[in-house]
Amino acid sequence: MTQLVLMVLSAQGMETALRIKAAYPGAAIYGLEGRVNGADQIYSNFGETLREHYRNGHAIAALCSAGITIRALAPILENKGAEPPVLAIADDGSAVVPLLGGTTGVNVLARQLSTILDVSPAITTSGELRFGTCLLNPPAEFHLKNPEDGKRFIADLLAGKTVRIDGPAPWLEEARLPVDENGAMHIRVTPFDVLPQKSELVFHPKVAVIGVAGNTSADDLKAALARAGIALASVVCLAISEEDSAKASFHLTAAELDLPLRILAAKENDATDIVSAFIKEPVSLSGNGNLAIAIAATPADVTLAGHRRGRLAVIGLGPGDPDFMIPAVKQELQRAEDILGYETYVRMAGTFRSDQIIHMTDNREEMQRARHAFELAASGRSVVMISSGDPGVFAMAAAVVEALHESDNPAWHGVDLQILPGVSAALAAASRSGAPLGHDFCILSLSDNLKPWDIIEKRIALAAEADFAMAFYNPISKPRPWQLPRAIEILRQHRGPETPIVLGRDIGRPAETLRVITLDDLTAEQVDMRTVILVGSSLTQSFDRTDGGKWVYTPRWYGTKPAH
Ligand code: SAH
Numbered sequence: 001m002t003q004l005v006l007m008v009l010s011a012q013g014m015e016t017a018l019r020i021k022a023a024y025p026g027a028a029i030y031g032l033e034g035r036v037n038g039a040d041q042i043y044s045n046f047g048e049t050l051r052e053h054y055r056n057g058h059a060i061a062a063l064c065s066a067g068i069t070i071r072a073l074a075p076i077l078e079n080k081g082a083e084p085p086v087l088a089i090a091d092d093g094s095a096v097v098p099l100l101g102g103t104t105g106v107n108v109l110a111r112q113l114s115t116i117l118d119v120s121p122a123i124t125t126s127g128e129l130r131f132g133t134c135l136l137n138p139p140a141e142f143h144l145k146n147p148e149d150g151k152r153f154i155a156d157l158l159a160g161k162t163v164r165i166d167g168p169a170p171w172l173e174e175a176r177l178p179v180d181e182n183g184a185m186h187i188r189v190t191p192f193d194v195l196p197q198k199s200e201l202v203f204h205p206k207v208a209v210i211g212v213a214g215n216t217s218a219d220d221l222k223a224a225l226a227r228a229g230i231a232l233a234s235v236v237c238l239a240i241s242e243e244d245s246a247k248a249s250f251h252l253t254a255a256e257l258d259l260p261l262r263i264l265a266a267k268e269n270d271a272t273d274i275v276s277a278f279i280k281e282p283v284s285l286s287g288n289g290n291l292a293i294a295i296a297a298t299p300a301d302v303t304l305a306g307h308r309r310g311r312l313a314v315i316g317l318g319p320g321d322p323d324f325m326i327p328a329v330k331q332e333l334q335r336a337e338d339i340l341g342y343e344t345y346v347r348m349a350g351t352f353r354s355d356q357i358i359h360m361t362d363n364r365e366e367m368q369r370a371r372h373a374f375e376l377a378a379s380g381r382s383v384v385m386i387s388s389g390d391p392g393v394f395a396m397a398a399a400v401v402e403a404l405h406e407s408d409n410p411a412w413h414g415v416d417l418q419i420l421p422g423v424s425a426a427l428a429a430a431s432r433s434g435a436p437l438g439h440d441f442c443i444l445s446l447s448d449n450l451k452p453w454d455i456i457e458k459r460i461a462l463a464a465e466a467d468f469a470m471a472f473y474n475p476i477s478k479p480r481p482w483q484l485p486r487a488i489e490i491l492r493q494h495r496g497p498e499t500p501i502v503l504g505r506d507i508g509r510p511a512e513t514l515r516v517i518t519l520d521d522l523t524a525e526q527v528d529m530r531t532v533i534l535v536g537s538s539l540t541q542s543f544d545r546t547d548g549g550k551w552v553y554t555p556r557w558y559g560t561k562p563a564h
Pocket residue numbers: 319320387388389390391392393394395423424425426429472473474475504505506507508509528529530531532533
């Protein structure tokens with residue numbers, strides 16, 4: 001589905017938008033800066049933001065008057081064929097007015113939104129009212145090839161002409177069209193790539209399945225479709241075996257042709273067998289073991305066998321504050337079907353829908369968690385693995401990539417694996433205090449759970465000797481009481497007592513505290529597991545700020561200060 005954008009200008013509009021979003025979770029709420037709280041995104045210029053969504057083809061519901069919306073879009077209304085659905089909704093939810101996008105489903109959307117808001121949609125398209133269903137907006141398993149002829153076609157029908165229908169068009173049965181075998185107008189439903197004639201609408205039903213195995217390229221596939229005369233819009237999916245799902249070429253081919261990919265768990269690697277899993281009694285079956293095309297009589301005769309390509313996204317939430325979470329991570333959380341993570345982080349990620357499955361895990365056994373995530377994703381699910389901060393910094397991403405490295409399961413290698421970054425604790429704490437990591441720095445974990453303590457000591461000593469600024473993660477815990485005092489001792493052998501130290505605790509969370517002290521004053525008692533310690537280099541400076549705290553920075557130069 002295309003993304004639905006709710007443009008909100010007022011607090012009342014926000015209430016209505018939230019009612020819509022509760023029933024339509026894919027919607028994204030855009031709120032006017034300074035007027036609206038709790039939106040997914042903030043904008044400052046209504047017209048520009050609206051036009052950008054329009055150009056990107058997003059469905060838009062503006063919670064304001066139709067006039068404001070029309071005036072904002074007027075300068076760019078040229079290409080009727082490409083326009084996305086645009087509606088105006090009264091900010092109190094009392095009226096839903098479809099404005100644009102008759103051929104892209106605005107009336108369908110208007111009905112859905114009206115149902116949510118419990119009002120009647122203000123549908124004004126005469127063809128739509130007269131025929132009871134939108135001829136130009138068939139169900140998803142039919143594609144209108146020539147929407148540009150639609151307006152004229154409906155005008156002719158309204159003027160009294162009759163229409164002949166060829167091919168199964170079940171959605172038109174209740175349309176009260178003026179059907180006549182000898183009609184001057186023509187509706188043709190066919191999987192073949194025919195050229196629409198005058199006074200004709202052509203619909204392609206989704207009835208063809210292409211199976212591929214071996215080394216089949218996008219060009220081979222296009223050539224085979226051309227030979228068979230099949231319209232791409234009639235293809236339900238490109239089907240492959242699980243064995244082949246790790247081959248990037250198939251994913252690229254599917255993406256290039258914009259075809260959904262289906263993966264069959266059975267170990268079939270004969271294309272003809274693959275397509276038979278989708279269509280039991282094809283009206284036509286052509287091809288060979290590498291590439292086969294089967295066609296069913298109607299869309300209802302196609303079984304959607306196998307599963308989609310699964311996705312595993314390893315995401316970083318940032319330190320806590322949702323404003324520090326990158327938009328790609330927010331989108332990933334929306335699309336997730338399964339969410340895996342340590343309870344604290346799952347709670348930090350926000351609220352989930354009832355259809356999203358949450359797998360709370362404990363904080364140990366990372367490899368086991370990683371394998372569980374791959375198993376879910378390899379079955380076609382959209383899985384999100386949550387870390388705080390950045391997933392690649394002492395968190396799950398490394399375990400996930402390692403689990404993949406260790407596996408020779410093609411289904412795991414076929415998963416769409418994405419690692420999405422987040423603001424790591426050191427960077428969040430640094431930004432709160434100025435720029436203590438403004439020059440070369442290194443990040444160290446003081447936990448010796450997964451590495452020997454003598455390596456940690458060696459790294460601290462060498463990093464201190466090399467005069468790096470440092471960030472210490474996992475600085476102390478009950479089972480590891482003596483390690484931090486030892487680390488402080490090593491630091492003191494290399495750095496002066498006045499070296500600035502930043503202690504950032506719960507940064508970006510409600511209990512946030514930030515303290516700037518000196519190395520001389522640093523004791524283990526001031527630190528816990530929720531603290532990140534930033535240690536200055538020999539050049540790191542600190543000075544008073546007006547709010548009583550201190551600024552800290554490490555200059556970009558080294559040695560002698562350059563002349564400005
Ligand atoms: N992936 C995380 C780090 C996980 S290790 C990241 O990139 O931030 C856990 C350690 O990170 C904690 O012991 C603490 O030292 C630090 N940490 C994580 N979140 C923090 C926060 N919000 N404030 C201060 N320190 C934090």
